[in-house]
Amino acid sequence: MLFSSLIFLFLFLPLVLAGYYILPGIRYKNIFLLLVSIFFYAWGEPAYILLLPASIIINYAFGLLIHRGQTGNKFWFIVSIAFNVGLIMLFKYLPFFITNINNVFSLHIPVPKMALPMGISFYTFKVITYLADVYRGTVPPQKSFIDLSLYISLFPQLTAGPIVKYSAVFKQLENRDHTLNNLAWGIAKFILGLGKKVILSNNLALIADSIFNFKSGTFGVLSAWIGLISYSLQIYFDFSGYSDMAIGLCRMFGFEVDENFNYPYISKSAGEFWRRWHISLGSFFRDYVYIPLGGNRCKSQFANYRNLFVVWFLTGLWHGASWNFIIWGLYFGFLIALERASLLDLLSKLPPFLQHCYLIIGVMIGWVFFRTDNISHAVLYLKKLFGIGSTIDLTNPMLLLHDNYLLLIVAILACTPLFKNIALSLSNKRFFPYAAGVWLILIYFISILYLGNTSYNPFIYFRF
Amino acid sequence: MKQDEIILRKTSSFIVIPYIVITVFFFITFFIYPKQTKSETENRYLAPFPEIKIRSLKDLPSGLENYYNDHFPFRESFMELFSRTELALGKIKVRDLYITGDYILPIEYLYTENDIKLSAEKANEILTFAEACGKKSAYVALPYKTYIYNYMLPSYLQSDYSEQNYINFTKMLKPSIKSCEAFRAYKNDSIEDTKTYFFKSDFHWNAKGAGEAFLYILDWLFSENLITEPKPANLSLEYTYLDDNYIGDLNRRYSFIFPTKESIPVFRGNGNTVRYYTSYDSNDYSTDKASIQGEALPEGQTYDSVYTKNLGYYKMVNDNSLLDTKVLVIKDSMQNPMTDMFAYVFNTSEIVDIRALKDISLYTVIENSDADLVLLMYHQNNVTGEMFDFK
Numbered sequence: 095m096l097f098s099s100l101i102f103l104f105l106f107l108p109l110v111l112a113g114y115y116i117l118p119g120i121r122y123k124n125i126f127l128l129l130v131s132i133f134f135y136a137w138g139e140p141a142y143i144l145l146l147p148a149s150i151i152i153n154y155a156f157g158l159l160i161h162r163g164q165t166g167n168k169f170w171f172i173v174s175i176a177f178n179v180g181l182i183m184l185f186k187y188l189p190f191f192i193t194n195i196n197n198v199f200s201l202h203i204p205v206p207k208m209a210l211p212m213g214i215s216f217y218t219f220k221v222i223t224y225l226a227d228v229y230r231g232t233v234p235p236q237k238s239f240i241d242l243s244l245y246i247s248l249f250p251q252l253t254a255g256p257i258v259k260y261s262a263v264f265k266q267l268e269n270r271d272h273t274l275n276n277l278a279w280g281i282a283k284f285i286l287g288l289g290k291k292v293i294l295s296n297n298l299a300l301i302a303d304s305i306f307n308f309k310s311g312t313f314g315v316l317s318a319w320i321g322l323i324s325y326s327l328q329i330y331f332d333f334s335g336y337s338d339m340a341i342g343l344c345r346m347f348g349f350e351v352d353e354n355f356n357y358p359y360i361s362k363s364a365g366e367f368w369r370r371w372h373i374s375l376g377s378f379f380r381d382y383v384y385i386p387l388g389g390n391r392c393k394s395q396f397a398n399y400r401n402l403f404v405v406w407f408l409t410g411l412w413h414g415a416s417w418n419f420i421i422w423g424l425y426f427g428f429l430i431a432l433e434r435a436s437l438l439d440l441l442s443k444l445p446p447f448l449q450h451c452y453l454i455i456g457v458m459i460g461w462v463f464f465r466t467d468n469i470s471h472a473v474l475y476l477k478k479l480f481g482i483g484s485t486i487d488l489t490n491p492m493l494l495l496h497d498n499y500l501l502l503i504v505a506i507l508a509c510t511p512l513f514k515n516i517a518l519s520l521s522n523k524r525f526f527p528y529a530a531g532v533w534l535i536l537i538y539f540i541s542i543l544y545l546g547n548t549s550y551n552p553f554i555y556f557r558f
Numbered sequence: 559m560k561q562d563e564i565i566l567r568k569t570s571s572f573i574v575i576p577y578i579v580i581t582v583f584f585f586i587t588f589f590i591y592p593k594q595t596k597s598e599t600e601n602r603y604l605a606p607f608p609e610i611k612i613r614s615l616k617d618l619p620s621g622l623e624n625y626y627n628d629h630f631p632f633r634e635s636f637m638e639l640f641s642r643t644e645l646a647l648g649k650i651k652v653r654d655l656y657i658t659g660d661y662i663l664p665i666e667y668l669y670t671e672n673d674i675k676l677s678a679e680k681a682n683e684i685l686t687f688a689e690a691c692g693k694k695s696a697y698v699a700l701p702y703k704t705y706i707y708n709y710m711l712p713s714y715l716q717s718d719y720s721e722q723n724y725i726n727f728t729k730m731l732k733p734s735i736k737s738c739e740a741f742r743a744y745k746n747d748s749i750e751d752t753k754t755y756f757f758k759s760d761f762h763w764n765a766k767g768a769g770e771a772f773l774y775i776l777d778w779l780f781s782e783n784l785i786t787e788p789k790p791a792n793l794s795l796e797y798t799y800l801d802d803n804y805i806g807d808l809n810r811r812y813s814f815i816f817p818t819k820e821s822i823p824v825f826r827g828n829g830n831t832v833r834y835y836t837s838y839d840s841n842d843y844s845t846d847k848a849s850i851q852g853e854a855l856p857e858g859q860t861y862d863s864v865y866t867k868n869l870g871y872y873k874m875v876n877d878n879s880l881l882d883t884k885v886l887v888i889k890d891s892m893q894n895p896m897t898d899m900f901a902y903v904f905n906t907s908e909i910v911d912i913r914a915l916k917d918i919s920l921y922t923v924i925e926n927s928d929a930d931l932v933l934l935m936y937h938q939n940n941v942t943g944e945m946f947d948f949k
Contacts (some may be wrong), residue, residue, distance in 0.1 A: 493650060497651055
């Protein structure tokens with residue numbers, strides 16, 4: 095059930111909100127939220143209905159086992175991490191690995207065909223933060239099975255994050271505020287996310303798909319750039335829209351969750367971009383992979399760069415079992431390594447506008463690998479961007495611009511803090527509360543209008 | 559987040575109350591809103607409430623979501639509002655069609671060799687078979703509404719895909735098969751005249767456009783000796799105009815927001831002398847053309863009600879026809895306004911639409927026919943797909 099589906103907006107969510115607020119006390123509210131989260135998971139993933147509960151039970155036991163003794167029990171910690179990583183490996187990467195082994199060694203090992211369990215990449219990482227923090231002793235193991243289950247399965251974050259660290263929310267599992275302000279903040283965040291997804295991302299997707307789906311390369315340079323710009327905007331509004339909805343929903347239930355995006359396209363370097371894009375994933379890899387490996391404080395430069403590339407290899411692989419994602423991850427590793435070596439110093443001497451152009455072009459080139467189906471498709475698209483290859487153009491770039499210029503302008507402006515700054519500057523005016531309310535309800539209504547019409551609605555990050 | 563908090567501190571109730579009102583309104587309305595079985599705008603049946611079976615429990619969520627989406631309150635009104643908004647924004651491509659003024663135009667695609675190859679083979683087979691049965695045969699490419707593209711759309715949308723499709727298709731036909739380029743029938747007409755040959759809010763042309771092409775085809779058939787008897791002198795077609803609303807097929811897609819006042823030309827010929835046989839293996843006939851027409855809607859006429867509906871097979875016999883020649887036409891819906899013209903000119907016209915041809919093979923129809931001439935008559939962009947699935 096997508097957050098941006100009519101059945102979620104007007105059947106599931108109102109029932110859940112009503113039930114949640116009617117129930118007294120945090121204990122009953124938690125039990126209720128857990129039950130609806132399990133229902134939400136079962137609705138979207140009936141084939142693996144037992145996987146999530148099984149994972150919760152086993153990790154609950156791991157948490158207690160790791161905590162035995164004065165310091166964390168290393169044996170149980172390694173076993174628990176191996177179990178959770180093994181789960182992802184089994185469901186997400188096994189077919190990919192077997193396919194590659196078959197290709198390299200000309201073998202014919204049968205490739206298992208199984209659907210990726212919903213949200214497995216996200217909730218497994220959440221579990222790892224819990225186990226690692228318990229092992230490090232930064233948080234106590236969760237004694238309440240209900241509360242740990244709720245942390246892992248909380249439906250707003252279940253399918254596509256954000257990857258909220260256990261240490262950031264464990265106190266809220268037992269005590270959180272349910273105020274009108276929290277509810278309003280949550281609703282506003284949710285509606286803004288819904289608008290990003292339904293009004294901007296879904297429409298940008300139609301432009302991007304109309305170009306990227308020409309896999310024969312029968313499109314020109316202008317079309318290639320329009321397609322890439324549209325996709326760059328689409329993926330931002332798709333995922334940040336989803337994150338906003340998830341964060342808003344959490345707040346409606348009293349959970350305060352950190353932002354997952356902070357206007358990444360205003361960055362001036364790849365390093366800065368990744369501090370603003372999918373912040374929860376970046377901080378997971380920083381805190382649970384990069385720093386434990388030694389980070390950038392190793393004695394040898396080689397080790398520093400090795401750590402960097404390990405993290406970016408894993409970041410790419412996390413996004414999908416495909417060479418495209420691995421190349422995409424390593425590409426960012428390469429950019430950041432270059433920036434650390436000397437590029438950042440060079441860039442700092444350039445006007446901010448040119449630094450910004452470097453980042454935008456660099457990120458967009460990366461998205462080519464992210465969006466295309468395989469490496470040859472990516473290479474074909476890159477060639478098209480630079481006018482190499484066939485000149486046959488079966489697309490209508492001028493029509494795309496004519497019909498979508500307003501969408502593109504609004505989308506580009508919405509990538510910046512412009513609207514937020516305008517709202518802040520007007521927040522002292524007497525009319526502001528009315529205007530803000532009308533603005534949000536207008537976005538809500540336009541989103542409903544689009545949802546009643548369009549069939550294009552999948553979230554890109556659901557496949558991870 | 560802090561800044562957001564500042565903004566929201568003053569606006570909480572202005573956000574929460576309208577949100578709850580709207581959400582609860584749709585929550586309740588869904589249960590009391592009358593449920594339809596069909597969407598007129600989309601021309602499809604709406605999802606029924608899914609069956610709850612243990613064996614197919616995994617399909618239940620998607621079934622319920624489809625049901626909820628399809629029966630969401632005011633969905634048709636939302637669709638209309640969506641179309642109006644898109645048009646108000648000045649978009650050219652709306653709901654996968656081009657809009658220019660009050661004309662709705664289908665989009666022209668260039669088909670690849672692979673797209674066309676199979677259909678060309680099928681066309682070769684069927685026309686060769688007709689020849690083997692002792693009949694003359696030809697392929698006739700009718701003009702499509704995309705013909706007026708280049709006069710009505712901005713330069714960047716102008717293309718020659720329709721002509722390319724025709725050329726690529728006919729290149730794959732056997733050299734012995736004759737092809738009539740009926741889409742050139744309008745080459746000497748002004749754009750203002752040509753525009754009147756097509757309904758504004760329909761995929762199709764009207765009788766006036768069809769008549770121009772019909773005369774062109776007749777001339778060509780005589781010039782190619784596919785009709786061997788003498789050509790009638792001063793053959794012309796006279797039209798009358800129906801005074802009614804016209805409910806175009808494409809207008810439906812936009813919730814009928816385009817004008818329904820359109821010129822509806824019809825050619826009646828000497829219809830009262832025509833016998834209509836609507837059953838392949840029966841000698842029962844009607845002298846009423848209504849037997850091959852669709853019914854008009856309460857809101858106005860449709861393409862089917864003005865001309866003919868897409869029957870799998872029907873035959874027209876006219877003892878007062880201009881020619882003694884008998885013809886068998888394998889057609890798509892563009893032929894429909896020509897029906898009265900065929901009946902007027904040819905002694906016997908058998909009309910076959912393979913989409914609706916059931917229980918009998920096209921090959922059998924051709925083999926058993928006493929037609930002198932078999933025409934494969936599709937519009938020029940109809941060069942691939944189900945219309946070539948001859949059995």
